[in-house]
Amino acid sequence: MSDSRTVAVTGASGFVGRSIVAQLLSSGYHVRALVRDREKARAVLPRRDDGSLRLVIGDVSDAARLADLAQGAHACIHLIGIIRETRDMASGRAVTFRQAHVEATRAMVDACVNAGVPRFIHMSALSVTPNGVSDYQRTKFEAESIVRMSDRQWTIFRPGLIHGPAGEFTQMMKKIITGEMPPYLFIPYFTRGVEDKSVPLGPVQQVDPLVQPVAVEDVARAFVGAIDNPAAVGEVYNLVGPETLTWPAMLRFMRDALHAGKIEPFGLPAEVAAMGATAAQRLGMGAMVPFDAGMARMGAQDSTASLAKARTDLNFRPRPFKESFSAYAGSL
Numbered sequence: 001m002s003d004s005r006t007v008a009v010t011g012a013s014g015f016v017g018r019s020i021v022a023q024l025l026s027s028g029y030h031v032r033a034l035v036r037d038r039e040k041a042r043a044v045l046p047r048r049d050d051g052s053l054r055l056v057i058g059d060v061s062d063a064a065r066l067a068d069l070a071q072g073a074h075a076c077i078h079l080i081g082i083i084r085e086t087r088d089m090a091s092g093r094a095v096t097f098r099q100a101h102v103e104a105t106r107a108m109v110d111a112c113v114n115a116g117v118p119r120f121i122h123m124s125a126l127s128v129t130p131n132g133v134s135d136y137q138r139t140k141f142e143a144e145s146i147v148r149m150s151d152r153q154w155t156i157f158r159p160g161l162i163h164g165p166a167g168e169f170t171q172m173m174k175k176i177i178t179g180e181m182p183p184y185l186f187i188p189y190f191t192r193g194v195e196d197k198s199v200p201l202g203p204v205q206q207v208d209p210l211v212q213p214v215a216v217e218d219v220a221r222a223f224v225g226a227i228d229n230p231a232a233v234g235e236v237y238n239l240v241g242p243e244t245l246t247w248p249a250m251l252r253f254m255r256d257a258l259h260a261g262k263i264e265p266f267g268l269p270a271e272v273a274a275m276g277a278t279a280a281q282r283l284g285m286g287a288m289v290p291f292d293a294g295m296a297r298m299g300a301q302d303s304t305a306s307l308a309k310a311r312t313d314l315n316f317r318p319r320p321f322k323e324s325f326s327a328y329a330g331s332l
Contacts, residue, residue, distance in 0.1 A: 004074045006030045007227065008117065010060060010108060011079030013041040015167050016123070016159075019220040020077060022046050025053060027224050032056055034069050044166075060104040066111035075119035075227050076112050080104045083136065083168075084292050097139040105143040109150045120152035121226055126160040126238060126303055133301070134294025144236075155232045157223060160240040160303040163321070164216035165328045172290075173251065174332045177260045187255065189247040191267035192300035206269055208247050210302040212240035213325075218318035222310065231313040238305035243320040253322055257329040270300035 007024055011017045012033030022045075024031050030052045035041040038057050045053065058065030060080055070076060082100045087093065105122070112120055128140040147154050163170050175181040176188070191206040219239050226232040245253070248265035255263060274293035280286050281293075291299070310316035 004228075006032060006073045006075075008032045008034070008069045008073040008076040008112075009079065010034045010069070010077070010104075011081070011123075013037065013044050014079060015164065016162060016216055016219060017079050018044045018166070019164070019216045020079070020223050021053070023217075023220040023224045029224070029227075030054075032069055032073060034058065034060065034065065060107055061099075063107070063111070066107060067115065070108075070111045070115035070117050073112075073115070073117045075121060076108060076117050077121045077123075077223055077227075078105060078108050079123045080108075081123065081125070081140070084295060085135075097135045101136075101139040101143045102146070105146050109146055109152065112152060113150065118153050119227060120147060120150065120154045121223060122147045122154060122156045123223075124156050124158045124236075126158045126240065126305055127298075127301055128158065133297040136294050136298065153233045155226050155234070156236040157219075157226075158236060158238050158305070159214060159219050160238070160305065161211050161213045162216050162219055163213045163325060165331060167216060170332070173254055174258060177251070177255045177258055177263060179260075179263075186264055186266035187251045188268050189251060189265055190270040190273060190296050190299035192270050206267060208267060209300055210244055210304050211247055211250055212242070212244050212304050213250065213321040214239055214241040214318050215321075215324040218316070218324075222314055222316050225314050225316075229314065235309070235313065237310045237314065237316075238307065239310065239316070239318075240303070240305050240307060241318050241321050241324075242307065243322065244304055245321065250321065254325065254329075257326055258332065268296075270296045 007029050009017060009021055009031055012021050013035045021031050021033055025046055032054050034056050036059060041055055056065055056069045080100060082095060085096050124144050125140050128137045130138060130141050132138045144156055147156060191208055193204040194207045195204050222239055251265040273296040277289050277291060277293045277296060280289045
């Protein structure tokens with residue numbers, strides 16, 4: 001029998017996970033958190049002496065740990081994902097999109113079925129599709145399909161660009177903007193080529209993508225608010241902010257909020273950048289490039305969506321980017 005106040009969370013010590021755990025606890029839920037590193041989890045998760053937060057130390061590939069995580073829970077929030085394939089620092093093993101997205105999701109859904117956890121809330125990503133421009137998008141969509149085909153009471157969230165003081169994107173851009181890391185002379189972002197079809201063999205223009213950044217706290221509130229909301233069962237929601245900006249406009253605002261001089265954004269054609277990343281990978285130098293081919297191609301896509309359904313079903317009212325970023329820029 002499940003406990004209606006207990007929620008299992010995977011990826012609990014990650015950037016989004018720690019905000020969701022904090023929101024769950026402040027909303028009166030008990031949390032069972034799957035984490036790989038006990039010390040990291042203790043450093044980033046809220047401290048609770050009342051037993052409302054329990055750490056389950058292990059990996060999503062360990063069926064016994066997943067069974068322990070799911071036992072007696074009312075809901076599972078599954079957050080595990082990677083933006084780039086890499087190697088595990090401890091074991092040296094490759095960590096692939098298929099492992100992190102498809103196999104991990106299947107394992108967690110199976111654990112919830114076996115333990116009788118009725119509610120499953122899954123974190124996907126904006127613009128995932130079976131025909132995506134990257135393995136990231138394609139495997140994320142495959143993971144969604146596993147969730148959809150399960151007999152759980154599922155909800156899928158598709159966040160866009162999530163920002164917050166502890167976020168990898170925010171930290172990286174802060175270091176670039178303030179000159180702590182290359183390229184020093186400009187703030188890079190990716191552009192996409194769009195052919196002018198008004199004339200035969202028209203020129204290809206480089207277009208700045210649009211973005212609606214969403215604050216991590218707003219994302220956390222949406223996840224937690226969906227747990228006991230019947231309207232959210234069997235639904236897919238986009239999670240983006242209400243403010244639409246071009247990438248250079250967003251980066252200039254970040255620069256000015258950080259009082260970091262007048263370094264300017266500069267658009268890198270995504271296809272050229274993707275070819276460079278692929279060449280570096282083949283030469284065994286991929287780790288020296290801070291993005292892979294898929295990241296370049298995805299970065300050139302618009303990260304925008306309608307909030308209509310999330311507003312209606314979840315009362316989702318995210319804060320504008322400029323307001324939310326300004327609130328913490330001084331602490332970066």
